[in-house]
Every structure is written in structure tokens, then in C-alpha cells.
Amino acid sequence: MAHWERVVVPPDFAGITRAERQGGSYLRYHPDRLADVANDLEAEVLEHAAEVSTALARLGGRLRADPLPILYSTLIRSESISSSWIEGIRETPRAVAIAQIDHDTASHAAGQIVRNVTAMREAIDLLGSGAWAHEHVTRIHQDLLPWHRPGYRSGQVWVGGSHQLNAEYAAPPADTVPAYLDDLIAYANRSGDLPVVQAAVIHAQFETIHPFDDGNGRVGRALVHGVLARSGLVDGGVVPLSTALRNDERGYVDALTAYRYDGADRKPALSRYVAHFLAALEIATSTAERFVDAATAVHTKWRAAVAGVRTDSSLHRAVDLVVENPVISARFLADELAVSAVSAQTLVKQLVAAGIVKPATGQYRRSAVYQADDILALLAFGSEAGARSPAPLLGRAPAVRSTLVHRCGAPTTQGKCRNRVPEPGLRCWRHPG
Structure with missing residues (x-):
């Protein structure tokens, strides 16, 4: 049967506290075993x-x-x-x-x-x-x-x-x-x-x-x-x-x-x-x-931000990585995704352009790290929310967003050329003029 046991503690003359040096007694609890009770x-x-x-x-x-x-x-x-x-x-x-x-x-x-x-x-x-x-x-x-x-x-x-x-x-x-x-x-x-x-x-x-x-x-x-x-x-x-x-x-x-x-x-x-x-x-x-409502809004917003990129690309894998690690660096991306340092830097630029991460602020502003504010806001809400706390409004896409993938755009018999180019306004190797 559940009960409290009084335990006598003799004086410890080398004790740190007055209570230890004086000795005394305390109560410790013995709960019922669950097999014995309903x-x-x-x-x-x-x-x-x-x-x-x-x-x-x-x-x-x-x-x-x-x-x-x-x-x-x-x-x-x-x-x-x-x-x-x-x-x-x-x-x-x-x-x-x-x-x-x-x-x-x-x-x-x-x-x-x-x-x-x-x-x-x-x-x-x-x-x-x-x-x-x-x-x-x-x-x-x-x-x-x-x-x-x-x-x-x-x-x-x-x-x-x-x-x-x-x-x-x-x-x-x-x-x-x-x-x-x-x-x-x-x-x-x-x-x-x-x-x-x-x-x-x-x-x-x-x-x-x-x-x-x-x-x-x-x-x-x-x-x-x-x-x-x-x-x-x-x-x-x-x-x-x-x-x-x-x-x-x-x-x-x-x-x-x-x-x-x-x-x-x-x-x-x-x-x-x-x-x-x-x-x-x-x-x-x-x-x-x-x-769940707020997280789903973030997921929808991020997928829309990278919709023009192949789903098997490194950028999509980088987005998945940011979900697990809302603070990243180019070196971290390179190690986790097994890409070159140059490719990792490009991925960081694309993530910034998509509005998914931004340069870290506060005490980390001088570090080469980037933070995903949407995920950090979700974590803060999940770990601090009270019974009536409203969820953060995270589903709004940036008003202006840079294009992540630039195309050649030169006219062809099949329509505009879809070959990729590194910067807007450039032509691909097929249309150098």
C-alpha cells in the first residue's frame, strides 16, 4: 500500500549545510505498484x-x-x-x-x-x-x-x-x-x-x-x-x-x-x-x-517559391535540409548535400532569393550563417504558445521575389529557348548573339 516512510539522517559534522550538520529526518514516498491497484x-x-x-x-x-x-x-x-x-x-x-x-x-x-x-x-x-x-x-x-x-x-x-x-x-x-x-x-x-x-x-x-x-x-x-x-x-x-x-x-x-x-x-x-x-x-x-495550419502555410509558401526548379535538384534538397536545420551555412550545405563549396554558395543565394533564409541577425550577424525566420517563428510558437495564442501568419509570400532560374529566351521555331543562363539578359551557347 502506498505510504510515506520517515527516514532518520544522523548528523554529518563535515556537512556543508546547517541541516546536514544537525541531522534530522525526512519523508520518502513508496507508491503502490500498478499491478496491485485499479x-x-x-x-x-x-x-x-x-x-x-x-x-x-x-x-x-x-x-x-x-x-x-x-x-x-x-x-x-x-x-x-x-x-x-x-x-x-x-x-x-x-x-x-x-x-x-x-x-x-x-x-x-x-x-x-x-x-x-x-x-x-x-x-x-x-x-x-x-x-x-x-x-x-x-x-x-x-x-x-x-x-x-x-x-x-x-x-x-x-x-x-x-x-x-x-x-x-x-x-x-x-x-x-x-x-x-x-x-x-x-x-x-x-x-x-x-x-x-x-x-x-x-x-x-x-x-x-x-x-x-x-x-x-x-x-x-x-x-x-x-x-x-x-x-x-x-x-x-x-x-x-x-x-x-x-x-x-x-x-x-x-x-x-x-x-x-x-x-x-x-x-x-x-x-x-x-x-x-x-x-x-x-x-x-x-x-x-x-x-499544423501555420506549418502547412510555410510548406505551401516555400514550395511555390521554388516551383520553377526541378524537384530532383539540389535546391529542393536544400529546402528539406532547412526544415530540419533552420540555421545554415554554405559549409554545412556542402557537407550535408555532398556538393562543392561553389555549388553550396549558389544554393545559399537561391535560398535567399526565394525568401526562405536571410543573413543571420543579432549576435550572429557577423557570422556566415543564414536563418529561416519562418521555421524559427514556428518553433517559438510551438514552445511558448498559451491556450489562446494565435499562430504566426507565415503563409504570405514575399511581395517581390527574384527569379531563381534564368532562361535564355531567344526566339526559336519551338518558341522561346528554355536553356538556363547564369544571369538575366544573357544568351545560351546556342544563341550567342
Whole structure:
């Protein structure tokens, strides 16, 4: 049965804090094993779960019907930025984009967020189909924090405070973690609960167990997306759940605290927590719908901008690369697309002429890098949007746009010559005059 255990800590005369030198006691929590309890919810919470499930299914159907790369990549990155923000790891979307192409100049926080993107993708790939296993969970954690010792923690952990004696929450002892994770994974693989309820329970139980020394919040939120992907509700992207949670961090913490009931009072405690989780998921789903509208507008605008160029050309591949990397350099294009430095410079000029990128501003204005403001605006919206935030208006093409491909235009018996020339007004080799 779930209970709080009082743990006595003897004085540490070499301790850093007064509390450590004095000693004392603290409470640590032992949650119920999920195999031993039922996830009974109050009627109105069950109704809400059904409504949120319907909204998610509608969003998932939309993502499957039009699986644009711009949707998947930007949704995952904006969710990763927000999930990191909750843990106090904060950077701008542009700084994160810089970290993707140049690890040496990236800030520590931006580098951590890039690893969170990798962990999020890994979570969806590993957990989004088939049965879960311990190695899936530990691998996601290693992607996030590769310098940590692989596996679960070996000592006591807590949340808040400098020591367990003044912590807001102390997790169960380390020697219970493997059994608790056995139980959680078994629940993930065999539960018949609604996927949104299952995702809520897995997240709360994981955060309560706190199986790692660090990174528990980010891994725990990634597990939610694994549940939703495997269920088929949302398998073409993610919903910006962390953004909704970030905008009400106190409510999020209070809801997790409510989940940690004492004794047999599971139903009211679980109902309170799941109700808050569903409210956040509902906001995230609504935000995702607006996000899809804005991202689709960008996709349409960009495709129109390069419509005169062959679809198998390097320019189209460069546009796809910008979707994944909204800050680029000519050197980066050359390396990723396997083209010469001269060709890469030409591609940059074409992307600028199409209104897809522009020279970087602010602290990067003296660097030879270019930024895609449309994608950066999408990332900012996805990682910061509130329940009523309007999506950015990104579908408007530039009023004046340079022609990307110049043709000879000399009159022939078949009409105007369509041979390419490097600059307007020039003639091709067939019509030198």
C-alpha cells in the first residue's frame, strides 16, 4: 500500500549545510505498484478522457493524411525546447538551431536541448510500436545524458532543496527502483486503460519513482509521446504537451504531488491528477491544430517559391535540409548535400532569393550563417504558445521575389529557348548573339 516512510539522517559534522550538520529526518514516498491497484476515475474525468481522445484522434488523422516533414521535425523540436525549459534549461530556438550545425560554438543549454530532441525521437521510435523494455527506457536516458552512468540510480534522489532533509519530495529507495520499473513496464505493455489515461499514469508513476539521478522529467514526458504514438492516436508528430505544462508549472507540480496519496485513497488522488493532465493535453491538442495550419502555410509558401526548379535538384534538397536545420551555412550545405563549396554558395543565394533564409541577425550577424525566420517563428510558437495564442501568419509570400532560374529566351521555331543562363539578359551557347 502506498505510504510515506520517515527516514532518520544522523548528523554529518563535515556537512556543508546547517541541516546536514544537525541531522534530522525526512519523508520518502513508496507508491503502490500498478499491478496491485485499479485506475478507477471519477465519472466526469472519464468523460473528459473520452473527449480528449477524440480530439487527439482527429489531430492524428490530419497528421497522417498530410505527413509533411516540416510538421514532424518542428513539433518535436518545439516540444523538446519546452520540456527542457521546465527543468530550467533555457535557450532560444535560434541558439538550438546553431547547436545543431556547430556544436563547438553552442551554449551548454542549447547542446542539452539538442540531445533532448534526439531522446524524444528515440522515445517515439523505440516506444511507439511493440512492447516496452528496460533497455528502451535506459537508452532514451543515455541519449539525453550520455555522460551519466548507464542504468538506474544507485542512491537516494529528491526534488527541490539542497539535501533530502529540506527537499520538496524524496523518491523511494534505490534498491526498489528495478522492481518498480518492472511493474511500470508491465502496465505499459498490458493495461487496457484508455491511452490518454495510461499516458497520465505512466508519467506520474515514473516521476514518482524518479529512477535516474537526473533527467527524469524530460524522459518521463518523452514516455507520454511513446504511449500516444503506439496507440495510434498521434503517430505523425507530437502534441506540445510540455508547452501547456510549462505555462502552469505550479499546477503541474501540485498535480503530481496530489498523485502521491497515502493509504487507500487512490481514486480521488488519481482523478485530481488525471484531470489536470487531461486539461494540459487538451490545450496541447488545440495548440497543435493551430501549429499544423501555420506549418502547412510555410510548406505551401516555400514550395511555390521554388516551383520553377526541378524537384530532383539540389535546391529542393536544400529546402528539406532547412526544415530540419533552420540555421545554415554554405559549409554545412556542402557537407550535408555532398556538393562543392561553389555549388553550396549558389544554393545559399537561391535560398535567399526565394525568401526562405536571410543573413543571420543579432549576435550572429557577423557570422556566415543564414536563418529561416519562418521555421524559427514556428518553433517559438510551438514552445511558448498559451491556450489562446494565435499562430504566426507565415503563409504570405514575399511581395517581390527574384527569379531563381534564368532562361535564355531567344526566339526559336519551338518558341522561346528554355536553356538556363547564369544571369538575366544573357544568351545560351546556342544563341550567342
